[in-house]
Amino acid sequence: MADGTTRFHHGGEDVFHYGPATNAPLTVVAERAVVSVDPAMPLDLAALIGCAATTxxxxxxxxxxxRPGEAVAVLGCGGVGISALHAAALAGAYPVIAVDVRPDKFAALIRMGATHCVDATAPDAADQIREIAGRGVDYAFVTTSAASAFPLAMGALAVRGTCVLIAGYPDGVALGFDPGHLLNGERRIVASKYGSSNPPVDFPDLVDMYLAGRLDLAAMVSHRWRVDQMDEAYDALRSGAATRGLIVFDTESAG
Incomplete structure (x- = not known):
């Protein structure tokens, strides 16, 4: 909560789960945490805006x-990654390279705007990305904390390219890089927390993009689970099998 406490407890211990997230059909939040959006917005897809799409x-x-024509690679194509991928395509980037450990997701990623796909487990993955882009990418978005992702992103950058670090890492984790590679190519590393967003402004804007048919949130959803299938949902999340999943309380919407 805003005062640093939590209203959720289990076995006498405080439970912190991204503020109001409860896996419950109803919750209570502070008035300032509520953003009004167009009532035409389907609430199940609005759930994506609350986190992954905004990020x-x-x-x-x-x-x-x-900007149009800039080369982009997205490393890790789960909910956040597929949103970044789609946004890069909407921005006119080229190429838009999806990099993931699950080749079985590549067809879905191409439908979301990827022009090329690279298996992140390939030993020459960085070489493949640089070859596709011609000189490396202008932006590499790191959405996964997998140990190989950050060095792969750095190795794929063009001269004056930027690595955008989105993934959350456990406290105390250190990432290493070659200072000479950074300095000699004038490359940069920047962080993006929650998409550098302002929710009262960005949420309605994303809703408007969806209602205008530009932001294809529905296509991002690969799985829907009922509440009693929650363990399956978390298994898919851990394995990377889903692009974006939804836990729904309307049993007719699951399947």
Whole structure:
């Protein structure tokens, strides 16, 4: 809560789960934490705006401000990554390279705007990315804390390219890089927290993009689970099998 306490407890211990997230059909939040949006917005898809879409789209639009023709790679194509991928395509970036450990997701990623896909587990993944882009990418968005992702992103950058760090890492984790690679190519590392967003402004804007048919939130959703299937949802999250999943309380919407 705003005062540093939590209203959720289990076994006498405080439970922190991203503020109001409860896996419950109803919750109570402070008035200032509520953003009014167009009532035409489907609430199940609005759930994506509350986190993944704002983080991924915002990293492209607000943090990096990707321009047409700039080369982009997205490393890790779950909910945040697929949102960044889609936003890069909407911004006119080219190429837009999806980099993931699950090749079975590549067809879905191409439908969301990827022009090329690279298997992140390939030993020459960085070489493949640089070859596709011709000289390396202008922006590499790191949405996964997998140990190989950050060095892969740095190795794929063009001269004056930027690594945009979105992934959350456990406290105390240190990332290493070659200072000479950074300095000699005038490369940069920037962080993007929640898409550098301002929710009262960005949420309605993303809703308007969806209602105008530009932001394809529905296509991002690969799975829907009922509440009693929650363990399956978390298994898919851990394995990377889902692009974006939804836990729904309307049993007719799951499947």
């Amino acid at each position: 991924g789209v915002g990293a492209v639009r607000n943090t990096a401000r990707v």
